Amino acid sequence: MAVAAGALLVLAAAAAVLCSSATGDDVFGAAQSTGIGHGRPVVPAVYVFGDSLVDAGNNDFLPPPAPRAVPPNGVDLPRTVLRRTGRFTNGYNLADIIAQHVGFKKSPPAYLSLMPLSSFHLLRGRVGTNFASGGSGILNATGNGTITLCEQVQLFAKTKATIIRAGLVGRERLDSLLARSLFLISTGGNDFAAFGHGGGVPMSQAPEFIAGMVTDYLSYINELYRLGARRLVLLDILPVGCLPSQRAITANGECNDVGNYLSELFNSLLRAEMAKAVAASMPGMKYSIASLYNVFSDMIANPTLAGLREVKRGCCGSGKFNGEVDCTMGTSLCTDRGKYLFWDKVHGTQAAYRWAVLAFFHGTMRDAEPINLDQLLMAPYSSM
Known part of the structure; x- marks a missing residue:
């Protein structure tokens, strides 16, 4: 088994070149009484792709300049x-809480x-x-030193090939498990750095730039579909x-309209293009676009509904709104973390993520569309 584990780790380097039943009742396995699974996973596996909203520790194994989640x-x-x-x-984080559900x-x-x-x-x-x-991010130029989305998808392709070679599950059975x-997937926000200081992309080119982002994104989704994905959460x-980092640069400490414009542009185009792509070339794909934008906007507008009190400042950091310096042991740390929407200058707290995931699973089309995650899991599936 040590040899198999080592083979999987070697795949990371290979993917970088290309892009220049046990049900898990151990530490990674079934929760005792959480979520819709009620103690037994309702899916065989969860495969996670994307950025720091869902990273469970890969960056801990990457050298600088890849960012690391240092204490606290x-x-x-x-x-x-x-x-x-x-x-x-x-x-x-969001991947943990969705997996718990x-x-x-x-x-x-x-x-x-x-x-x-x-x-x-x-x-x-x-x-x-x-x-x-x-x-x-979606673009290979985003996130110096990180595992790009392209590389992540290639790692999944190689992982599937390794599973087949290992022979512990037949090819047809594996297709059923994957389906x-x-x-x-959580991605896209980091690519907006292209519009910042030194990014080089003027705001006048935002529609074309974001259209290119969505096109690339859909190509990776198509590849995951080809490899067997049939239940997808975006x-x-x-x-x-x-974000606190954006409030810190506005004159009045309110939301930065430019940043929200970019989010809205990407989100609306993703919905439109995803619907067309599924209808045209991904038969059998069931998907849900979970709206962090709407759920976070609602918590900002009415924090008490989510049991929150502070929706502007980060809990950990320093500077205006704790939005100018990354969270480290040398920065301030709030004690009532369950009352904060934002953990640091760009990420949400566990409390905010729990509320968001509840909305994704059980909310209306404002929270997740075209179906919520509960409906996604109940939808019939078809393998390759």
Whole structure:
């Protein structure tokens, strides 16, 4: 098994070149009584792709300049979680909480952290893995030193090939397992750095630039579909202009309209193009676009409904709104973290993420469309 685990880790370097039943009843397995799974996972596996909203520790294994979630990130995680949590928030992140809602204890393990036991589950088409890398984006130029979305998809392709070669599950059975599994992607927000100081893209070119982002994004989704994905959750881009980092640069401390314009432009185009792509070339694909934008906007407008009090300042950081310096042991840290919407200058708190995921699973089309996540899991599936 150590050999199999090592083979999976070697795939990371290969993917970079290309882009220049046990149900898991262990630490990665079934939750005791959480979510719709009620103690037993309702999907065979969860496969996670994207950025720091869902990274479960891959960046811990990458050299600088890839960002790392240093303490006090993870301060509210259970002590059973390793000291190096890899999560850019105070507790569980969006991937963890979505995984909990389908019956697992947390996100599947970070790909670069795979050990023999977790590799054994993966090689049987169970539990899944997390390819996400904090700071990455849709574009290969985004996130210097991170695992790009292109590389993440290539890693999944190679992982599937490795599963087939391992022979612990037949090809037809694997296709069935993948079709019933949940694929989760959070990406796009980091690409907006192209419009910032030194980014080089003028705002007048935003429509064309974002259209290119969406085109690239759909090409990766098509590749995942070709590889067997049939249940897909896409997290749209939250209201970037309302992040503490953006409030810190506005004159009155209110949301930055430019940032929100970029989010709205991307989100609306993603919805339109995804619907057309599924109808044209992805028969059998069931998907839900979970709206971080709408859910976070609603919490900002009416924080008490989500049990929150502070929706402008980050809990951890320094400067205006704690939005000018990254969260580290040397910055300020709030004590009432369950009352904050934002953990640091760009990420939400565990409390905010829990409320958001509840909306994704059980909310209206404002929260998730064309169906919510509960409906997605109940929808009939078809394998390749």
